[in-house]
Amino acid sequence: MKEKRRVILLLVKFLVFNIVNATSFSDLNLKRRGADDCKPVVVAHRGASGYVPEHTLGAYALAITMGADYVEPDLVMTSDGHLISRHENELGHTCDVSQRPEFANRYRTQNVSGKTVTGWFSEDFTLAEIKTLRATEPIPLIRPGNARLDKAYDIPTFQEIIDLVKALEISENRTIGIYPELKYGLHFQNLGLAMEPKVVDIFHRNGYTEKNDPVYIQSFEVSNLKKLKKLTNLRLLQLYGAPTARPFDQAELGTWLTYARMATPKGLANVAEYAAAVGPQKSYIIPRNLANNLGSPTNFVKDAHAAGLEVHPWTFRAENVYLPKEFQSNNSSIAFGDLESEIKAFLDAGVDGLFVDQPDILVRVRGQCSD
Incomplete structure (x- = not known):
């Protein structure tokens, strides 16, 4: 097992750190497949997070070599x-900060987007301090294999992810998209750490400026997406939480706008005024019944398409604990079930892309994608 882990680390280091050699070919005019050329679009949720600790350069590199069209980093802010x-600004579940005595005094409780959270928060650390931390698997009981790679990687910056993507576009000879989610937008705005202009600035400085560029910027909030619409031509995606819930910024504004209202034909038409796509929970498209089996598809995809929106539901995971009952393989909650069949059901419902933790499975279901 130690030897296997060593080989995996060497492979990922080769993929991540051979940027210097790869970029020597950057001026070649190679014919590349676009990130949106094949359907459904494969969005690697937090990287290949079903195999490697999420939100690490290793997870993103593995997802790309597996054939993902987009990598999906969640973004939060440091104090500087x-x-x-x-995935969260609370760091305790995804890195070794709790084991670092020098940071014990950063442990605190605060309100984050309407929820009381206790732990260590990204906004209390400088980037230099963040870079001393090591990433860990957040759900080790479900993904014990991933936990074997605990502390193998550091916490990447957004720019480092872009650099990795651009390097691997050369070796893969195809365009790879970047699909960031802005976490807790209003929370960081209230701290004087608004991330919206910074995300736009980094994208624009790296050559991503137009609506057809391989980018989606996503958020569960509404106001920040409308602000982004004024700052950039890049595509935006409105995420949908539980139907009865309200986007946090809308709750703060007292608008009473719920995700359920945003899922009606009128609500989707309103979303289409600022977004190019929607990212709903899977249940908006095919709800599960009381027996935890898939029910009948709703009109969500049809209504979204009528409004001119693409539909990229979340999140597809291979472990039995996440699958509908009819696709579970055995009594082990952590064993892989029949994710392929669940994916096929949603493709039959007309979705345009999927957020998936095991991108190789969706690539396999999609089949050969010609350049």
């Missing part, structure tokens, strides 16, 4: 205004 990739 840098964008880093973590």
